[in-house]
Amino acid sequence: MPGLIGKKVGMTSVFDANGINTPCTVIEAGPCVVTQIRTVEKDGYAAVQLAYDEISEKHTSKALKGHFEKAGTTPKRKLVEFKNFDLDSMKLGDTITVSDLESVEWVDVTGTSKGKGFQGVVKRHGFAGVGGQTHGQHNRLRKPGSLGASSWPSRVFPGMRMGGHMGNERVKVQNLQVVKIIPENNLILVKGSVPGAKGSYVIVEA
Secondary structure, three states: OOEEEEEEEEEEEEEOOOOOEEEEEEEEEOOEEEEEEEOHHHHOOOEEEEEEEEOOHHHOOHHHHHHHHHHOOOOEEEEEEEOOOOHHHOOOOOEEOHHHHOOOOEEEEEEEOOOOEEEOHHHHHOOOOOOOOOOOOOOOOOOOOOOOOOOOOOOOOOOOOOOEEEOOOEEEEEEEEEEEEEHHHOEEEEEOOOOOOOOOEEEEEO
């Protein structure tokens, strides 16, 4: 089972049989509904489209309403395609739950990291700042310092680490250990941190 769509619930910790406390991220994964099956003959590639998270019909376009009605399900908010499903065993309207991950020990999780706006070089790149606080400076402690030479090349080279927009990027964390699965609540606990804020969508790939 290649993957599921879910939401990041938050973090907790779990004690194992040896009394070791493991920090975990709680993900509410599924249930997801198969809303489209793409084939090489018709679409040029093979994939299965999954839908997740209920949404009211008044917030759904007519085109999407017809799309979901064709699959025999209610409107969903999030649609994602997965390319490694066994297409022969899938059909429209099938429901995939976190129970299908019970035999999986490691997963990859993709999410959108928290946006931090415009940040300087100290926070964005880990610069130490210019000088110290004991040399009469009062306004250059967190500045980037020199950016390059003067008369040549008379420009800043591309790729120079400078202040700028930080965060709000698609991030994939690989090889997270599955600590526990709670099928009755559609929850999966993975060891370590997952990108994104609480309540943000994530993609769990086996």
